[in-house]
Amino acid sequence: MNRITEKLLAAVSNWTGVPRNAAYNIREDGQCAGRQSTAHIRITSKTDKPGIDITVAPGTRGEQVYIPACVTHSAENDLVYNDFYIGEDADVTIVAGCGVHSDGEGEARHNGVHRFFLKKGARVRYLEKHIGTGGGTGARVIDPVTEVEQAEGSTMEMETTQIGGVDSTRRTMKAVLAAGAKLRVRERILTDGEQRAETDFVVELNGNDCGCDLISRSVAKGQSHQAFRSLIRGNCRCTGHSECDAIIIGNGTVNAAPELGANHADAALIHEAAIGKIAGEQILKLCTLGLTEEEAEAKIVEGFLR
Amino acid sequence: MNRITEKLLAAVSNWTGVPRNAAYNIREDGQCAGRQSTAHIRITSKTDKPGIDITVAPGTRGEQVYIPACVTHSAENDLVYNDFYIGEDADVTIVAGCGVHSDGEGEARHNGVHRFFLKKGARVRYLEKHIGTGGGTGARVIDPVTEVEQAEGSTMEMETTQIGGVDSTRRTMKAVLAAGAKLRVRERILTDGEQRAETDFVVELNGNDCGCDLISRSVAKGQSHQAFRSLIRGNCRCTGHSECDAIIIGNGTVNAAPELGANHADAALIHEAAIGKIAGEQILKLCTLGLTEEEAEAKIVEGFLR
Structure with a gap:
């Protein structure tokens, strides 16, 4: 594992070395740089295309899976298919950060296609952090695709964060919910400079008493542009809520x-x-407490994206 | 003027005979069935296409203009272009209802293209009521197009209502606002049976301190379908608000x-x-006051669309 990967891993998944009891798979420039299965969580390579299958045994409780992916140089176009099979009544946390480092002129790109199949009563907490680093002029691009199939009574909580350095991202999520299933998505995106970020959610509420809650918060600084699209289709007795708040700077x-x-x-x-934009009085209030205008702005943005 | 027109006029514009001091133009099956200009409001026929020009002199205050249009039989496809030129600081009310009556198999259709040019400080209250009547199997179709150009400090208030009988409607509105201009739109639509209603708003907020407020309320009964789309573009220091609430029955x-x-x-x-849908407890409350479930529902819908 190279130095850049280690740094990226720390940033996207709080990685501090091989976790003792967790399953993990580290992807570095399109290769596997480390893997561990556990008694209940099996990670195997796909045979037909790049990527892995993560199979969580029914009833597995409180375990973690780390599957960070890193691209550590320019002119790399990584594409990976990861499928998660979550057994009945399992309850796991999946950490799937992605770091992209560009040091040259070519584009450094990571495309991850993640599919989740939650069986009856399964519960997944899915954390995804995206970051771009390096001084190269090549664009850092992350285009994640997430597909979720939720069986009866299952719960998916997704937290996805992109705090800086990614030049272009197009995030696509599709979810289909059966009866009683719950989906909760929290998205946080900060763009600056000439960065572009697009988000597309499509949620099909198909089973009685299922529900989804999408919350997107974004901050667009510099000349950056963000586009948020969501479609919630209620095809039965269900509840759907979406909220997108943005601050322009x-x-x-x-x-x-x-x-x-x-x-x-x-x-x-x-x-x-x-x-x-941030209300003038909010800035003023923090300035009277001794902060400069820039510090006040940073503080407010930090709170907004927390 | 035929009987059907008289009935339609009463329904769409509270018409009770020729108004004494107001300007008016009545359109019946593609023809002019009556017209009156006033000292400050001139109505003239267009020479290049069907329709009229309505010119309101600068400073005109508290006057009314009635321009209802009726289609009184099937197999009629009426298309009209009406342009409103509102002088500086004028303040007028325009009533532009439209009634479509179908008695046979052919479609009865009215397409009105209304363009408004509001000069500096002008104020318009624009009321538009749409209704379909008659026992014919031919569809009653109303596709209104409204285009609004608002100069500095002008105000446009638009109230548009479609309460029943229109089988298909596609409502398009475009507005462009200069500095300090205000646009306020209230839309109320009720559909039933196999009816379809589509609304498309596009508002360009181009001048500092301009603002728009769009409120759409709709009730979709039977097998009917409604689609609401709006796009508010804030291109300057401005405020924009849109709200669309719907009840499904x-x-x-x-x-x-x-x-x-x-x-x-x-x-x-x-x-x-x-x-x-209407909350069960709301229905229950009215039922305890002596209303039947149907009466309670009708009462709530009436309040919602008021």
Whole structure:
């Protein structure tokens, strides 16, 4: 494992060396740089395409899986397919950060296609952190695709964060929920300079009493642009909520297009969005406490993206 | 003027005979069935296409203009272009209802393209009511297009209502606002049976301190379908708000897609949407007051669309 990978791993998944009881697979420039299965969590390579299958045995409780991926130089275009099979009533945390380092002129790109199959009553906490580093002029690109199939009574909580350094990202998520399933997504994105970030959520609420809650918070600084699109389709007795709030700083621009499709009289769907700059009085208040204007702004952004 | 027109006029514009001091133009099956100009409001026929020019003199205060249009039989496809030129600091009310009556198998259709040019400080209250009547199997179709150009400090208030009988409608509105201009839109739509209603708003907020407020309320009963789309673009220091709330009854379906585009750090944009059925407890409450379940539902819908 090279130095850059170690740094990226620490940033995206709080990696401090091989975890003792957790399953893990580290992907470095398209290769496996380390793997460990446990008694309940099996990680195997795919035979037909790049990527791994992660199989969590039914009833597994409180275990962690780390599957960070790093691209450590320019002119690398990594594409990986990871499938997660979560057994009945299992309850696990999956950490899937991704770091992309560019040191030259070529593009450093990581595309991860993650598919989740949650069996009845399964519960997954999925953490995904994206970061770009390095002084190269080549663009750092991360285009993650997430597909989720939730069986009855399953729960998926997804936290996805992109705090800096990624020049271009297009995030796509599709989820299909059966009866009683719950999906909760928290997205945090900060862009600066000439960066671009796009998000696309599509959620199909298919089983009675299922529900989803999407919350996206973004900060667009510099000349950066962010676009948020979501579509929640209520096809049964269900609840859906989406919320996208954005702060604009400098010449950043933001587009928010959350769509609701109510195809059933018992579908209750809601969304809210608010885009604007930080209120002057908020800055002023922190300045009177001794902060400079820049420090005040940073503090507010930090709180907003927490 | 035929009997059907008289009935339609009463329904769409509270017409009770020729108004004494108001300007008016009545359109019946593609023809002019009556017209009156006033000292300050001139109505003239277009020479290049069907329709009229309505010119309101600068400083005109508290006057009304009635321009209802009726289609009174099937197999009629009426298309009209009406342009409104509102002089500086004028303050007028325009009533532009539209009634479509179908008695046979052919489609009865009215397409009105209304363009508004508001000069500096002008203020318009624009009321538009749409209705379909008659026992014919031919579809009643109304596809209104509204285009608004608002100069500095002008105000446009638009109230548009479609309460029943229109089988298909596609409502398109575009507005461009200069500095300090205000746009306020209230839309109320009820569909039933196999009816379809689509709404498309595009608002460009171009001048500092301009603002818009779009509120759409809809009730979809039977097998009917409604789709609401809006796009508010904040290109300067401005405020934009859109809200679309819908009640579903029976097998009605509703799609809401309000989009916000913040292209400036001082653009403050907000939207909200909520779709669902009437809460059981609301019905129950009215039933304990002696109403039947159907009466309670009708009461709630009436309040919601008021």
